[in-house]
Amino acid sequence: xxxxxxxxxxxxxxxxxxxxxxxxxxxxxxxxxxxxxxxxxxxxxxxxxxxxxxxxxxxxxxxxxxxxxxxxxxxxxxxxxxxxxxxxxxxxxxxxxxxxxxxxxxxxxxxxxxxxxxxxxxxxxxxxxxxxxxxxxxxxxxxxxxxxxxxxxxxxxxxxxxxxxxxxxxxxxxxxxxxxxxxxxxxxxxxxxxxxxxxxxxxxxxxxxxxxxxxxxxxxxxxxxxxxxxxxxxxxxxxxxxxxxxxxxxxxxxxxxxxxxxxxxxxxxxxxxxxxxxxxxxxxxxxxxx
Amino acid sequence: xxxxxxxxxxxxxxxxxxxxxxxxxxxxxxxxxxxxxxxxxxxxxxxxxxxxxxxxxxxxxxxxxxxxxxxxxxxxxxxxxxxxxxxxxxxxxxxxxxxxxxxxxxxxxxxxxxxxxxxxxxxxxxxxxxxxxxxxxxxxxxxxxxxxxxxxxxxxxxxxxxxxxxxxxxxxxxxxxxxxxxxxxxxxxxxxxxxxxxxxxxxxxxxxxxxxxxxxxxxxxxx
Numbered sequence: 001x002x003x004x005x006x007x008x009x010x011x012x013x014x015x016x017x018x019x020x021x022x023x024x025x026x027x028x029x030x031x032x033x034x035x036x037x038x039x040x041x042x043x044x045x046x047x048x049x050x051x052x053x054x055x056x057x058x059x060x061x062x063x064x065x066x067x068x069x070x071x072x073x074x075x076x077x078x079x080x081x082x083x084x085x086x087x088x089x090x091x092x093x094x095x096x097x098x099x100x101x102x103x104x105x106x107x108x109x110x111x112x113x114x115x116x117x118x119x120x121x122x123x124x125x126x127x128x129x130x131x132x133x134x135x136x137x138x139x140x141x142x143x144x145x146x147x148x149x150x151x152x153x154x155x156x157x158x159x160x161x162x163x164x165x166x167x168x169x170x171x172x173x174x175x176x177x178x179x180x181x182x183x184x185x186x187x188x189x190x191x192x193x194x195x196x197x198x199x200x201x202x203x204x205x206x207x208x209x210x211x212x213x214x215x216x217x218x219x220x221x222x223x224x225x226x227x228x229x230x231x232x233x234x235x236x237x238x239x240x241x242x243x244x245x246x247x248x249x250x251x252x253x254x255x256x257x258x259x260x261x262x263x264x265x266x267x268x269x270x271x272x273x274x275x276x277x278x279x280x281x282x283x284x285x286x287x288x289x290x
Numbered sequence: 291x292x293x294x295x296x297x298x299x300x301x302x303x304x305x306x307x308x309x310x311x312x313x314x315x316x317x318x319x320x321x322x323x324x325x326x327x328x329x330x331x332x333x334x335x336x337x338x339x340x341x342x343x344x345x346x347x348x349x350x351x352x353x354x355x356x357x358x359x360x361x362x363x364x365x366x367x368x369x370x371x372x373x374x375x376x377x378x379x380x381x382x383x384x385x386x387x388x389x390x391x392x393x394x395x396x397x398x399x400x401x402x403x404x405x406x407x408x409x410x411x412x413x414x415x416x417x418x419x420x421x422x423x424x425x426x427x428x429x430x431x432x433x434x435x436x437x438x439x440x441x442x443x444x445x446x447x448x449x450x451x452x453x454x455x456x457x458x459x460x461x462x463x464x465x466x467x468x469x470x471x472x473x474x475x476x477x478x479x480x481x482x483x484x485x486x487x488x489x490x491x492x493x494x495x496x497x498x499x500x501x502x503x504x505x506x507x508x509x510x511x512x513x
Contacts (some may be wrong), residue, residue, distance in 0.1 A: 014512045055364040057509035071365035077356035090300060093293035095366050138362055148365065202401035 003145050005029045005068045012047055019136035021047045025061070025203045027196070032154045034172045034191060035179045036207070039198035044179045046074060046150055048198060050178055053148040068179065069143035070095065072152040076125045076135035084120045084134045088141060095142030101137060102141070109137035112167070118270065129155045136160075140167050147171055149180035153187060165253035172234075173257040187234070191251055192233055210220055218255035220248045221272040222262055230269060231261040245272070252276065291375070294367055298351065304352050308383060311346045315387060317358060326511075329399035329410055331466070333419030334471045337392045340423055341430040341467050342456040344384035348434025348475040349452060351380040369508040377501050381431040388423030391418055396408050408481030418483050426493040428493035429459050429467045432500035437481035440511035441505060467491035 011023040021044040029035060036049045039045045050056040051105050082088055085106050092102025104177040110119045113181070123131060131153040139147055147168070153161050156187060164187055180188070195206040222230055224225040226244045236258055237249040255274070261268040302308055323332045355363075355376070364372045368487040396416040402409055435441075437452040459465050471491035477484050 050361065053361070053365040055361050055369050055509065056512075059510075069365045071362055072339055073358035075358060077358050079305075079356055081301065086300075090293070090297040091362065091366070094363055096293075135358075135362070136357055142366070220445050 003031045003065065003177075004068055005065040005146060006063070007051065007058075008062045008064070010049060010051060010063060011060040012044075012059050013055065013056075020201050021204070022198070023201045025051075027203060028178060029196055031067075031145065031177055031238065032172055032175045033193045034168065034188070035176045036188070036192040036195040037179060037181045037198060038195060039181075041137040043198045044201060047196050048203070049148050049150045049181060050177065057217075060149060066094070068142070069146045069148065070139035070142060071142035071148045072135050072139045072150060074150045074154070076131050078126050078128070078131040080123045081272050082123055083120045084115060084123060084126070084137075087134060088137055090245045091138045092141050095144070105141035106137065109141050110134075112163055113137060114157070114163075118266075129157060129160075131158055132156055136164055136167075136203070139237070140171070143171070143174065143176065145176050147176060147178045149178065149181065149182075152183055154183050155183065162252070169251075169254040169257045173254075173261075176199070188251075188253055196284050215254040217249055217277045218258075219275045219277050220250065220255065220258060220262070220274075221274075222246050222248065223272055224269045225267075229256075231265055249277075291371070294363070294371065294375040295379060297363070298355075299382070302347075302351055302379055302383060303348075306324060307350045307354050307409070308347065311343045312387065313352070315391070316341045316344075319391060323399070323490050325398040326400045328404045328406065328410060328478050329401050330414045330418070330474045330483070331404060332395045332399045333392065333422065333475035334478070335413060335478055336395045337388065337419060337422035337426045337474070338467070339385060340388045340391070340458055341364060341388040341426040341433070341460055342453070343383065344430025345434035345452050345456050346432055347384050348380040348463045349438050351376040351383075352434075352438045353456060364508075369502060372503045373508045374501065377431060377435055377504065380434065381497070383428060384427040385424055390422060391423075392419045392423050396421065396502045403481030404478045410478075410481050412485060414483040418474060418477070418485050422474055422486050422500065423472040425486060425490040425493040426467045428490075428497040429465070430456065432493075432497040433459055433472045435497075435500045435504040440507040443511070445458070466490070466496065 007025050007027040010025040011020055013020045028243030037045055051058055053069050054063060065083060080192065089102045092105055093099055110116050115130060115133040116131060118126060136152055153164060156164065171178055197204050198207055223245050230238060230246045230248060235251050235254055239247045240249055243273060248258060319336060322335045360372060396412055396419060400406060400414040433452060433455045437455055439449050442448040442451055459467050461466060466489040470486035473484050473486045
């Protein structure tokens with residue numbers, strides 16, 4: 001399993017006699033997993049993420065597995081002598097794309113994050129939020145097997161935040177692993193496969209399950225031939241109000257992934273309606289009117 | 291690796307932080323080299339002046355990339371390779387500078403020994419000068435690699451260490467740079483051209499060792 005990343009009894013400290021920032025960490029990240037890491041400031045979350053991105057080596061213990069990794073730092077500098085397109089093309093080729101593919105991917109991702117208008121403005125003139133979009137695009141354009149996001153949402157505008165959540169959903173649906181830290185507890189709520197808490201230099205898996213994640217949701221009604229189940233995308237709740245018609249409730253971040261699955265299935269499903277909802281459950285008295 | 295080198299080279303070229311060392315080197319040569327002087331003396335001077343410039347260029351390449359941007363690249367290719375690219379680009383820049391200086395100095399100098407009595411073949415002198423310049427660029431790169439991140443982090447310690455190490459590399463007998471430069475200057479007295487192959491090999495060995503040390507430490511030290 002080359003693509004899985006494994007930490008065995010990993011510890012990290014920055015000076016020979018200094019305090020341990022992290023110690024006794026055991027963690028496996030498999031392909032397709034979405035992992036959330038929590039913890040108060042200064043507990044070593046960023047250090048853990050850098051160990052996962054393998055930009056730092058552990059002081060003790062072992063890190064094994066080498067997925068193609070991309071990393072989004074907490075604060076991305078705008079002091080780079082490039083334009084966003086120029087920088088992203090360079091980074092795309094560093095990630096192994098050809099120059100043409102890298103330039104195309106750079107344009108696509110900048111457009112997705114609403115950064116196309118300043119794609120050719122020197123990065124030194126960009127605002128903090130705008131350069132954060134470049135940082136995020138840098139990590140996404142090469143479709144990494146492991147995506148490490150260190151508070152990547154901080155500084156992004158609302159549309160870009162939603163886009164990044166959708167991009168994370170796409171990445172995991174495509175079999176990539178994503179590890180993220182974010183201060184907002186509602187970030188991708190209910191979606192992570194596991195949540196870990198860094199506390200006193202150790203890592204604990206949070207066991208209390210967040211059963212009903214807080215919205216927003218997308219409700220998709222689809223029709224297909226009888227006795228055929230719709231594709232069960234992760235985090236999708238399926239109901240069958242009438243035979244052959246399914247009502248699928250999915251976190252808003254994963255709606256595009258679900259729709260793509262439905263429409264590219266063979267034979268494709270027929271989409272009757274797509275409605276945004278703030279709560280997962282639609283009250284019964286309203287159900288009949290739909 | 292090609293993409294990585296292209297990225298680092300673009301970072302150096304576009305940042306314009308290469309300008310001060312290039313100007314300093316031009317000033318060194320402007321003061322120390324005049325037209326009509328014995329070619330081997332001038333080439334020795336040009337090669338020696340390249341060493342601190344090469345060390346400075348390494349410092350520029352290593353500190354010029356913001357740490358966060360460095361992490362993005364390191365996640366993709368590994369921190370060791372990312373650092374290797376920085377050092378290679380710095381060495382390439384100083385080697386190119388040394389090559390240009392060698393051509394210019396050979397062109398304007400008098401192809402003769404120190405007492406202007408014996409003729410020195412200019413092409414052979416240029417080759418010897420180029421080899422000496424490469425040796426000094428390599429040793430300067432080694433000095434730069436060992437006196438910046440990840441070995442030394444604080445500027446207050448790194449810059450004096452760089453200057454002192456560069457000076458020592460030029461004057462301590464047994465240093466490849468000192469051997470290469472004094473080989474040219476000694477040859478100038480008698481009008482004989484010695485190719486400084488042994489010093490070049492020694493400098494290459496030291497540069498490789500310094501590069502390996504620095505790259506191996508990148509993932510151990512904090513950013």
